[in-house]
Amino acid sequence: MNFDKEFNASGMSCPLPIVKTKKALVDMASGQVLKVIATDSGAVKDMQAFADQTGNTLLSTSEEGGAYVFMMQKK
Amino acid sequence: MTTKKMAIIATKGTLDMAYPPFILASTAAALGYDVQIFFTFYGLQLLRKDLSNVMISPLANPAMPMPIPMPVMVQMLPGMESMATMMMKQKLKKHGVASLEELRDLCLEADVKFVACQLTVDLFEFDKSEFIEPVEYAGAAAFFGFAGETDICLFV
Numbered sequence: 001m002n003f004d005k006e007f008n009a010s011g012m013s014c015p016l017p018i019v020k021t022k023k024a025l026v027d028m029a030s031g032q033v034l035k036v037i038a039t040d041s042g043a044v045k046d047m048q049a050f051a052d053q054t055g056n057t058l059l060s061t062s063e064e065g066g067a068y069v070f071m072m073q074k075k
Numbered sequence: 076m077t078t079k080k081m082a083i084i085a086t087k088g089t090l091d092m093a094y095p096p097f098i099l100a101s102t103a104a105a106l107g108y109d110v111q112i113f114f115t116f117y118g119l120q121l122l123r124k125d126l127s128n129v130m131i132s133p134l135a136n137p138a139m140p141m142p143i144p145m146p147v148m149v150q151m152l153p154g155m156e157s158m159a160t161m162m163m164k165q166k167l168k169k170h171g172v173a174s175l176e177e178l179r180d181l182c183l184e185a186d187v188k189f190v191a192c193q194l195t196v197d198l199f200e201f202d203k204s205e206f207i208e209p210v211e212y213a214g215a216a217a218f219f220g221f222a223g224e225t226d227i228c229l230f231v
Contacts (some may be wrong), residue, residue: 013171015102019181022105040171053106 001060001071003035004028010039010067017043018050021072025056028074033059036070044068080109080225082218087231088117090131090163090175091139095231096121097178103227104185112182113218115192118231119199122191122206126175130160179207190218 007024009017017038024034036047044061047070051058059071081103085096096118100110114122120129133139134150139159149155167174173181183189189210196203196212203212222228 011171013173015098015105015178016171016173019101019105019185023184050106 002033003071004032006035006037008037009043010037012038013040014042014046018046021047021050021070022054025072025074030074032074034072034074036072037064038068038070039066041068043070047072078107078109079103079227080221081111081227082222082225082229083110083112084218084228084230085112085114085118085121086116088120088129090129090160092231093121093126093129093175094172094178097175097182099229100187101178101181101185104182104187108226110182110185110187111190111218111221112187113190113192113222115195119191119195119201119206121175121179122189122210124205124207129175130156131163132156133159183207183209 005024005028007021009020012020017036017040021034021036024036028034038047047061048058050056051072055075057073057075059073060069062069081100083096083100085093087093096112100112103110120126123129131139132150133141133145133155134147142162164174189207191206191210191212193212193214195201
């Protein structure tokens with residue numbers, strides 16, 4: 001999947017993956033896609049919750065080599 | 076959509092209890108909430124520029140997981156608090172948990188408003204120059220002005 005920006009949150013614990021995903025989205029344009037890589041297993045539920053509450057769209061969640069990869073499309 | 080609001084009353088000044096207000100506030104801000112934290116009594120320690128005296132004690136804290144069982148008599152010994160604090164900080168770092176300073180900065184960056192209880196400042200004779208900025212100094216009535224209209228209000 002194509003993306004416009006990548007943010008690597010590997011090694012970070014709650015709430016950093018969410019708080020910094022939000023920061024990474026700030027300077028992106030509506031419709032652009034942010035790829036987030038995280039190792040915190042809590043991020044799986046949190047990313048969905050973040051999307052649900054902020055109106056951004058979580059296009060996909062996958063697991064790659066022990067890390068979680070999220071594709072977040074900006075509202 | 077109207078902006079949701081959250082208010083937190085932070086009353087504790089130990090390392091373990093310093094985390095919940097900052098974690099919840101920074102997360103809520105990331106979710107688009109308008110957030111205020113009212114720091115009162117020992118919570119005011121969390122507004123100091125220097126957070127090195129925010130510590131954790133195993134004493135009277137039987138729920139704290141310890142690498143080896145430690146009798147209360149041992150926990151009382153000088154230096155135990157510093158040791159427990161050092162170990163806790165190492166553990167937090169190892170697990171990728173942000174430092175208090177970093178979380179606090181993230182809150183400020185996200186426009187979380189910090190309100191310090193004026194009564195506590197006077198009571199403990201705190202020197203305002205020791206606190207970070209921006210902090211607003213106010214009383215309970217001012218806090219209720221915001222808290223009364225929140226969706227979530229927590230006492231920590």
